[in-house]
Amino acid sequence: MTSRTPLMAGNWKMNLDHLQATQLVQKLDWSLKDAEHDYAAVEVAVLPPFTALRTVQTLVDGDKLSIRYGAQDLSPEDEGAYTGDVSGAFLAKLGCTYVAVGHSERREGHGESDELLNRKVQAAYRHGITPILCCGEGIDVRKEGKQVEHVLAQIEADLVGIPVEQVTSIVIAYEPIWAIGTGEVATPDDAQEVCGAIRGKLAELYDQATADGIRILYGGSVKSSNVAEIMSQTDVDGALVGGASLKPEEFAKICGFQSA
Numbered sequence: 001m002t003s004r005t006p007l008m009a010g011n012w013k014m015n016l017d018h019l020q021a022t023q024l025v026q027k028l029d030w031s032l033k034d035a036e037h038d039y040a041a042v043e044v045a046v047l048p049p050f051t052a053l054r055t056v057q058t059l060v061d062g063d064k065l066s067i068r069y070g071a072q073d074l075s076p077e078d079e080g081a082y083t084g085d086v087s088g089a090f091l092a093k094l095g096c097t098y099v100a101v102g103h104s105e106r107r108e109g110h111g112e113s114d115e116l117l118n119r120k121v122q123a124a125y126r127h128g129i130t131p132i133l134c135c136g137e138g139i140d141v142r143k144e145g146k147q148v149e150h151v152l153a154q155i156e157a158d159l160v161g162i163p164v165e166q167v168t169s170i171v172i173a174y175e176p177i178w179a180i181g182t183g184e185v186a187t188p189d190d191a192q193e194v195c196g197a198i199r200g201k202l203a204e205l206y207d208q209a210t211a212d213g214i215r216i217l218y219g220g221s222v223k224s225s226n227v228a229e230i231m232s233q234t235d236v237d238g239a240l241v242g243g244a245s246l247k248p249e250e251f252a253k254i255c256g257f258q259s260a
């Protein structure tokens with residue numbers, strides 16, 4: 001089986017101004033150094049608000065940190081009269097490695113459709129930024145037992161027209177909506193069921209070798225106390241962490257699940 005380097009990504013959501021962002025990244029770096037974190041074994045990234053990206057870039061570049069960073073969203077367009085939007089070109093200039101696309105808080109809170117998310121995935125690739133494509137079901141879908149078909153339909157629609165050469169670098173994040181910020185973490189079996197099905201769908205849409213190389217993250221109330229069992233699942237290659245990524249020592253522990 002292809003080996004996949006785990007990715008631990010902290011999604012700060014709408015938290016931390018640019019000054020607080022600097023402090024958090026410094027503290028995270030110190031905590032990771034204290035833990036002798038091996039970045040080659042587990043990649044670490046943070047997704048600050050747009051307003052903090054420039055300061056995070058300055059700190060990471062200036063201090064030559066190994067922490068990567070990215071944005072939480074991007075425009076499907078590259079430039080022009082799109083008030084309030086932020087172009088992938090601008091994010092690339094700021095050194096963003098990643099951009100989240102289709103977080104449930106955007107799908108639901110901003111009515112983002114699969115058609116729009118597909119255009120955002122394409123926009124990310126146009127600018128050499130790796131999309132972290134988020135998917136997941138709400139509680140009603142879960143109660144009906146239709147989580148797998150729901151998530152696979154999202155993935156298939158969001159990847160329309162994305163060629164194999166591009167999709168090899170994509171990161172998929174499975175986040176059951178009922179587990180986000182609720183303290184209710186999916187069981188390792190729940191996570192594996194959907195992450196495994198996503199890999200199967202990627203093999204069907206592309207090929208098995210491509211699917212085996214793609215990283216699939218789990219997100220939803222991940223903490224240092226539950227990360228090891230989630231990460232023990234065959235098809236879980238990391239975590240997209242919300243609340244716990246705002247606490248540098250805790251996030252560093254999450255990042256070190258393997259060496260703990």
Ligand SMILES: O=C[C@H](O)COP(=O)(O)O
Pocket residue numbers: 011103175179180181182183219220221222240241242243244
């Ligand atoms: O993007 C992150 C997810 O929404 C998970 O958030 P959470 O760890 O606060 O549950």
